[in-house]
Amino acid sequence: MRNFMRLATGVNVTPLMLAIARRPELWAEDTFLRNYPQGPFGEVESIMLRFPVVATGLTDDEIALYKQNKLPGYDQHESVDQPAYAKLHEARSLVMNVFAAVAGERLGRVMINKIAPGGHIFPHADTPEHCNYYRRFHVVLQSAEGVEFRCDKETTYWETGSVFWFNNKLEHEIHNHSNVDRIHMIIDARCSQ
Numbered sequence: 495m496r497n498f499m500r501l502a503t504g505v506n507v508t509p510l511m512l513a514i515a516r517r518p519e520l521w522a523e524d525t526f527l528r529n530y531p532q533g534p535f536g537e538v539e540s541i542m543l544r545f546p547v548v549a550t551g552l553t554d555d556e557i558a559l560y561k562q563n564k565l566p567g568y569d570q571h572e573s574v575d576q577p578a579y580a581k582l583h584e585a586r587s588l589v590m591n592v593f594a595a596v597a598g599e600r601l602g603r604v605m606i607n608k609i610a611p612g613g614h615i616f617p618h619a620d621t622p623e624h625c626n627y628y629r630r631f632h633v634v635l636q637s638a639e640g641v642e643f644r645c646d647k648e649t650t651y652w653e654t655g656s657v658f659w660f661n662n663k664l665e666h667e668i669h670n671h672s673n674v675d676r677i678h679m680i681i682d683a684r685c686s687q
Contacts, residue, residue: 496648496661497645497646497660497664498645498660499659499660500652500658501592501631501658501659502656503655503656504655505633505655505656507588507655509584510585510679511635511677514541514582514635514677517581517582520578523578524540524576526542526548527540527605527607528540534615534616534667535607537615538608538613539608539610540608541605542576542578543575543578543606544573544574544579544603545573545576545605546571546572546603547572549565552565563624570621570623579604585606585679589681592633596659596683597686598684598685599684599686600628600683600684601683601684602683603628603682604681604682605680606677606678606679607678608676608677609641609676610675611671611674612671613670614669615666615667615668617665618665618667619664619665619666620662620663622663625662629683629684630659630662630682631658631680631683632660632678633656633657634655634658635677636674636675636676637652637653637676637678638672639672640672641672642668643668644668644669645661645662646661646664
């Protein structure tokens with residue numbers, strides 16, 4: 495596969511999944527991605543663990559600068575810990591193990607995304623400025639046959655406990671045709687070149 499690379503299998507995700515199950519209210523705490531105008535994430539619930547400071551009340555010109563990471567006072571590469579990260583301390587070891595395994599130099603966004611059965615993430619490519627700076631890794635917390643992850647012309651399925659990289663510069667989408675929630679932890683890391 496050209497647009498996906500498996501990094502690990504058999505990772506123990508049970509402690510984090512149990513912690514999430516004990517705190518279902520975390521899914522409703524941050525709706526930024528779900529409510530992002532014209533965004534592809536309308537059918538996704540997210541738990542933000544690390545995310546940049548969100549700029550609000552911007553003019554169209556300022557939004558264009560913000561998306562290019564050129565708006566003074568805002569650095570989209572600088573993610574900060576969100577309240578959920580302190581509540582889900584079970585996520586930290588998974589995040590740090592992936593970060594170390596990929597020779598991470600700077601930790602970016604970390605989020606947990608859930609797609610219910612029948613749901614999907616619509617086709618999109620991530621922001622070029624972000625993709626050129628960070629590499630994107632997924633830890634599969636829960637999945638089942640019937641979850642299809644497409645990147646460009648390749649479609650794959652990753653089982654629970656897998657860790658993989660994918661090329662988020664290219665158009666991608668996810669369909670959950672299974673009967674369980676598809677839950678991934680996404681980790682952005684600046685890696686040594």
